[in-house]
Amino acid sequence: MLEELKQKVYEANMELQRKGLVIYTWGNVSGIDREMGLVVIKPSGVDYDTMKAEDMVVLDLNGNIVEGKYKPSTDTPTHLVMYNTYPNIGGVVHTHSEWATSFAQAGLSIPAFGTTHADYFYGDIPCTRDLTDDEINGEYEKETGNVIVETIGDRDPLEVPAIVVKNHGPFAWGKDPDNAVYNAVVLDKVAQMAYNTMTLNTRVDKVNQTLLDKHYLRKHGVNAYYGQ
Amino acid sequence: MLEELKQKVYEANMELQRKGLVIYTWGNVSGIDREMGLVVIKPSGVDYDTMKAEDMVVLDLNGNIVEGKYKPSTDTPTHLVMYNTYPNIGGVVHTHSEWATSFAQAGLSIPAFGTTHADYFYGDIPCTRDLTDDEINGEYEKETGNVIVETIGDRDPLEVPAIVVKNHGPFAWGKDPDNAVYNAVVLDKVAQMAYNTMTLNTRVDKVNQTLLDKHYLRKHGVNAYYGQ
Amino acid sequence: MLEELKQKVYEANMELQRKGLVIYTWGNVSGIDREMGLVVIKPSGVDYDTMKAEDMVVLDLNGNIVEGKYKPSTDTPTHLVMYNTYPNIGGVVHTHSEWATSFAQAGLSIPAFGTTHADYFYGDIPCTRDLTDDEINGEYEKETGNVIVETIGDRDPLEVPAIVVKNHGPFAWGKDPDNAVYNAVVLDKVAQMAYNTMTLNTRVDKVNQTLLDKHYLRKHGVNAYYGQ
Amino acid sequence: MLEELKQKVYEANMELQRKGLVIYTWGNVSGIDREMGLVVIKPSGVDYDTMKAEDMVVLDLNGNIVEGKYKPSTDTPTHLVMYNTYPNIGGVVHTHSEWATSFAQAGLSIPAFGTTHADYFYGDIPCTRDLTDDEINGEYEKETGNVIVETIGDRDPLEVPAIVVKNHGPFAWGKDPDNAVYNAVVLDKVAQMAYNTMTLNTRVDKVNQTLLDKHYLRKHGVNAYYGQ
Numbered sequence A, B, C, D: 001m002l003e004e005l006k007q008k009v010y011e012a013n014m015e016l017q018r019k020g021l022v023i024y025t026w027g028n029v030s031g032i033d034r035e036m037g038l039v040v041i042k043p044s045g046v047d048y049d050t051m052k053a054e055d056m057v058v059l060d061l062n063g064n065i066v067e068g069k070y071k072p073s074t075d076t077p078t079h080l081v082m083y084n085t086y087p088n089i090g091g092v093v094h095t096h097s098e099w100a101t102s103f104a105q106a107g108l109s110i111p112a113f114g115t116t117h118a119d120y121f122y123g124d125i126p127c128t129r130d131l132t133d134d135e136i137n138g139e140y141e142k143e144t145g146n147v148i149v150e151t152i153g154d155r156d157p158l159e160v161p162a163i164v165v166k167n168h169g170p171f172a173w174g175k176d177p178d179n180a181v182y183n184a185v186v187l188d189k190v191a192q193m194a195y196n197t198m199t200l201n202t203r204v205d206k207v208n209q210t211l212l213d214k215h216y217l218r219k220h221g222v223n224a225y226y227g228q
Helices: A003-018 A076-085 A098-106 A133-137 A140-152 A177-200 A209-219 B003-018 B076-085 B098-106 B133-137 B140-152 B177-200 B209-219 C003-018 C076-085 C098-106 C133-137 C140-152 C177-200 C209-219 D003-018 D076-085 D098-106 D133-137 D140-152 D177-200 D209-219
Strands: A027-033 A038-041 A057-060 A065-067 A091-095 A162-165 A169-174 B027-033 B038-041 B057-060 B065-067 B091-095 B162-165 B169-174 C027-033 C038-041 C057-060 C065-067 C091-095 C162-165 C169-174 D027-033 D038-041 D057-060 D065-067 D091-095 D162-165 D169-174
Touching: A003 A027, A003 A038, A003 A091, A003 A177, A027 A076, A027 A177, A038 A076, A076 A091, A076 A140, A076 A169, A091 A177, A098 A162, A098 A169, A098 A177, A098 B177, A133 A140, A133 B209, A140 A162, A162 A177, A169 A177, A177 B177, A177 C098, A177 C177, A209 C133, B003 B027, B003 B038, B003 B091, B003 B177, B027 B076, B027 B177, B038 B076, B076 B091, B076 B140, B076 B169, B091 B177, B098 B162, B098 B169, B098 B177, B098 D177, B133 B140, B133 D209, B140 B162, B162 B177, B169 B177, B177 D177, C003 C027, C003 C038, C003 C091, C003 C177, C027 C076, C027 C177, C038 C076, C076 C091, C076 C140, C076 C169, C091 C177, C098 C162, C098 C169, C098 C177, C133 C140, C140 C162, C162 C177, C169 C177, C177 D098, C177 D177, C209 D133, D003 D027, D003 D038, D003 D091, D003 D177, D027 D076, D027 D177, D038 D076, D076 D091, D076 D140, D076 D169, D091 D177, D098 D162, D098 D169, D098 D177, D133 D140, D140 D162, D162 D177, D169 D177
Parallel strands: none
Antiparallel strands: A027 A038, A027 A091, A038 A057, A057 A065, A091 A169, A162 A169, B027 B038, B027 B091, B038 B057, B057 B065, B091 B169, B162 B169, C027 C038, C027 C091, C038 C057, C057 C065, C091 C169, C162 C169, D027 D038, D027 D091, D038 D057, D057 D065, D091 D169, D162 D169
16 A cells, blocks of 8 residues: 555665665654555654665555554654645654754754755745644644644745754655655755854844845745755 | 673663764663673773774672773772662663753753753753762762762653753763663754753743653653554 | 766766765856867756756857857856956855855855965955845846955956855856866855854954965966975 | 885874874874984875875985975974984874864863873873974974973983974874874874863863873883783
8 A cells, every 4th residue: 555655755764864864763854645645654663774665654634554574653643634734745854953952942043044954945944833742642643743733833834844842853744755854955955044044143144135036035935946 | 791781881882883872982882781780881991983882891789800801991989880770771871962962061961942851851951059079089980970979850751751961061871881872862862952052042941741741651651652 | 068067067066965065056167269269157947967068058159059958157248247357267156155145145255364265365355335226126146246356456367266145155266167166165165264263263363465465476487486 | 315204104194094083184104223223204194094104204304305205294303303312202193183183273282081092191191382483483393393392301201202283283293103193193092072161171180190000000111011
């Protein structure tokens, strides 16, 4: 079932390791088949070195396991909130990548300082509020999804396809699992350069809106002219 | 004698190098066979490139060499204090890994800033006090073990399975040599992100206790639900 | 047409990736055949993993495509301004390399702090002014070239063969595509050490003029005595 | 002539690149045959990728070339001052390694903050004074050697086998070329951790003298007990 998507999700998980975003089992990628309404996600706590495409777990959008010999990633309820809320998302990724996690721990959004950021994220990458004790002690992983949705608000989630969850770490997403991982890689690189920028010049201003518009829109939307 | 444990300890030492925690001979891992009461440890100052499993040294818990053509690691007395004090420890590791050593040199504990930390360490990773001149000039390596034990106090050593020894560097431990090295790797990554967090936001708060509990306990103890 | 130059430009683009200056498609290198008045440049948004020498695009100095099945790099007009303005430039490169981009985002020139800098750059590596809204909304990539030329002023562009464009990133150049990439690599290394220097000692002075002269001139000009 | 030493010096130069201390041609290692009074050094500006053992240059202690088809490293006079002044030195190395160079640019000595430092350097690693204009415009490379000797003063150069030359970069030395490179690697690692320490805790104290003595002397001198 869903062999092609399982292969894609598996490859996207392995790409996390190749790009240096995860060590050990510290990350997970999922993808969705919108027609069937089924999500494929990495199993929980399985070593990247021995993991195979067939180990991916298939769930419906309510979290019922449809196929798979392993338990799905602990973070599955967060992924499901994203898929249930946003019909234009095709892949979701969670990591503890170093620089994005550092912003999450510092409780700071990642400001848009330049065109590298603007090429992919149309504005600051937000940091969520603290979860309440009730949210943490309740359905924690689902509430993590809810606070992401609350923070995104009315915006199109693909305009800024990543977020840092306070004291936790980054989630990123995209039109498919590959694109979600791509955005997670860019996120960490952008976070790293934002760190450098802020520690180099403590009074630095963000990129101005005109330049932000220019770079985002030359890559995205109807007037895009980057690429083939 | 203890061929299997010697192989494990050898592999764990080599893993230190693969993970980038040591250069040259700057680290050592040991393991214990509790039934026989024998410890296996890396020889002192032997190059990782030429070291073999059969070069590991076997000692009893009083430090008497039982087997081995080489002298054991200079830090052996520190390892022995750990094994003698804590019956639930199966492996010990010492490195000069960059970020944990930087906290040791700064004389600072590594604060729990997020879930990456909380997944493995149930609270701050402490920094020991200064050794006295008498301790340094006496049985230095044994006193290093003693100050680690003093700093851990009444706690279960596996709740926070690492420490930084002031002006020296990190020790980590675990249920076996592999797990000790795993904890040493996580320690350095957590220290690196703590450094980033503190230099990015000098007034940052630690992770709140509810979230710390949640993440530690979803991976550890009777109600754990992470993994397979 | 221009097979040799296409091979050189292709190799120079691949070298960007090998040296860690770019991820994904985040960079471009061009070269010029001065006799024919033709520029060869990387195609826009093509993956480094599948790109071939024959994919390079050939243009005249007005930007007309002479050969190539792909669209040229979006930044082509910036490259053309450089070639049209400076007859002694044979290669141009643009990246989002981490440290140089961090200075661009901080809006700071890279001060000459030592001999590593002075061996290649005869003085500070300047940061351009902000582009105006009209410049951004007009012929943006061409205006980027214009502001680089404005910043260089009356100087020989090969004396300081790199610049950081504010809130954007670095451009570097040289006598040919290889040399341009070489300068881009040195630029990022020099920027990294300038960052370290400035965060280590906030009141640091630049290298004195005598030492700057000594190192630049022992490698460049009629009295050079470095190398074979 | 001196085939064995040429091979050793060649290997030591290649090791600089493998350890990440140099890019391009940014470093040089030499070694001496004390009985013959001849020094072997890397040629100037030759690429590491194509360099061979037979390309090493042989000089006498006055700098006269005895054998070699290439010009010797530009920094040869600095090396010769070291060999002429200190009969117990067998190898000298110069690099622009990132962290040591950052201290050189900041004009700061590298403080002894911990045992990693104390295991190899018996006290702070000093930064030289500024060269005068006359020294720079005169026999610059020889004066660089002289200011190193002036800074070392009455001490045994092997007690602290490295230095940072202000606004320039590090020199390290040892009993042979291999040992000099080893010290250069340790130097950069120690500098990196000192940077981290100082930016993490701006009021940090150095390691106390008793611990510095303990670690240095357990590895060096008649009472050493580290290693086999």
